[in-house]
Amino acid sequence: MAGLNSILERYVLPTALKIAGQKHILSVRDGIILNMPFMLIGSFFLIFAYLPIPSYANLMGEVFGAAWRDKLLYPVKATYDIMAIISSFGIAYRLAEKYRGMDPLSTGAVSLVAFIMTIPQHTLFTPVKGAAEQIVKGVLPMNFIGSQGLFVAIVVALLSTEIYRFVHNRNLVINMPEGVPPAVAKSFLALIPGFCVLAVILLLRLIVEATPFGDINTMIATLIGIPMHHVGGTLPGMIFSVILIGLLWTLGLHGDAIVLVFIQPVWLANMSENLVAFRVISRSRTSLPSNFTICGLRPVGRAPCWGW
Numbered sequence: 001m002a003g004l005n006s007i008l009e010r011y012v013l014p015t016a017l018k019i020a021g022q023k024h025i026l027s028v029r030d031g032i033i034l035n036m037p038f039m040l041i042g043s044f045f046l047i048f049a050y051l052p053i054p055s056y057a058n059l060m061g062e063v064f065g066a067a068w069r070d071k072l073l074y075p076v077k078a079t080y081d082i083m084a085i086i087s088s089f090g091i092a093y094r095l096a097e098k099y100r101g102m103d104p105l106s107t108g109a110v111s112l113v114a115f116i117m118t119i120p121q122h123t124l125f126t127p128v129k130g131a132a133e134q135i136v137k138g139v140l141p142m143n144f145i146g147s148q149g150l151f152v153a154i155v156v157a158l159l160s161t162e163i164y165r166f167v168h169n170r171n172l173v174i175n176m177p178e179g180v181p182p183a184v185a186k187s188f189l190a191l192i193p194g195f196c197v198l199a200v201i202l203l204l205r206l207i208v209e210a211t212p213f214g215d216i217n218t219m220i221a222t223l224i225g226i227p228m229h230h231v232g233g234t235l236p237g238m239i240f241s242v243i244l245i246g247l248l249w250t251l252g253l254h255g256d257a258i259v260l261v262f263i264q265p266v267w268l269a270n271m272s273e274n275l276v277a278f279r280v281i282s283r284s285r286t287s288l289p290s291n292f293t294i295c296g297l298r299p300v301g302r303a304p305c306w307g308w
Contacts, residue, residue, distance in 0.1 A: 023098045027161075028154055031091030032264055035083050042079030046275070049073050080272055081142050084149030088115035091157035099165055106190035111160040113194075114201045115153055118216040119144045144217050147272035150265040151225045152217050160197045167193040228266050237263075 049072040051057070060068045092111030096104040122137045143149070167173075172192050176185040205216055213219035241263050 027095035030094040034090035038079040042076040045075040084153040088153035147269040164193040
C-alpha cells in the first residue's frame with residue numbers, strides 16, 4: 001500500500017493538482033452543478049407521479065382527471081429537459097467570475113444566446129403514422145437543449161467567454177458617462193464583446209453546415225460525445241471512475257470535483273435517457289426494454305454497457 005501511495009503521489013498528484021485548480025474545469029463543474037437543485041425538484045414530482053400504490057393512482061385520477069400524471073410531469077420536463085440551457089449560462093457565469101473586470105451576468109447571457117444560435121431551429125414531424133415527414137420551422141428541438149446538448153453547451157460557454165474576455169481586455173467596449181445607471185452601463189459594455197461572440201459562432205455554424213455533419217450539435221456529439229460515452233458510459237469506465245475518485249481522496253484531493261467534470265455530462269445524459277424510458281414503460285405498463293442499463297439506453301443489437 002505504501003508503494004501504491006508513493007506512485008500516486010509522484011505521478012498522479014501533480015497532474016491532479018493542476019486539474020483541480022484549472023479555472024475552466026472548475027467552471028464546468030460549478031456550472032453543471034447549477035442543474036442539481038432543479039433535477040432534485042423534478043425527481044420529487046417524478047416520484048409523486050409514479051408512486052406504486054394503486055389506490056393513490058385511482059384517487060388522483062378521480063380528483064384531477066385521467067391526465068393527472070401528464071400534468072404532474074410538467075415540472076419534470078421543465079427541469080430535466082433544459083440541462084444544456086442552464087449549463088451554458090452557469091459555466092460562462094462561473095468562468096467570468098474568475099476573470100477580473102468581467103460582468104458574469106452579461107457573459108452568461110451572451111453564452112446562452114450563442115448556445116441557442118448553434119441549435120437548428122426546426123424539427124421533423126410526422127402528422128400520422130406512415131405519412132411523410134414534414135419540417136416544422138421556428139422551434140427548438142428539446143433533445144438539443146436537454147442532456148444531449150450538454151457537450152455543446154460546455155464548448156460554447158467556454159469559447160464564448162474567452163472571446164468575450166479577449167475583446168473586453170483590449171478595451172473594445174462602449175463606456176457610458178458617469179451618472180448612467182450601472183445596469184445600463186454594463187449592458188453597453190457587453191455590446192461589442194457580445195457582437196464578436198455571436199459573429200464567431202455564426203461563422204462556425206455556417207462552416208459546419210457546409211460539412212457532412214450538418215450542424216454544430218451533431219459535430220460535437222460525434223467528435224466528443226460518442227468517445228466520452230464509450231469511456232464514461234460503460235461498466236468498466238464507471239468502475240474506473242469510482243476507483244479513481246477514491247484514490248484521489250486518499251491523496252487529500254477532492255476526487256469528485258476532478259473526475260466528475262469529465263464524466264458527469266455522460267452520466268446525466270444516461271440518466272435522462274433512462275428517465276424517458278421509465279416514463280414510456282410506466283404509461284404502457286410493459287417491462288423494461290432490453291437496452292435499459294445502468295449506463296443508459298444502448299442501441300439495439302449492441303452488447304450491454306459493459307461490453308461497449
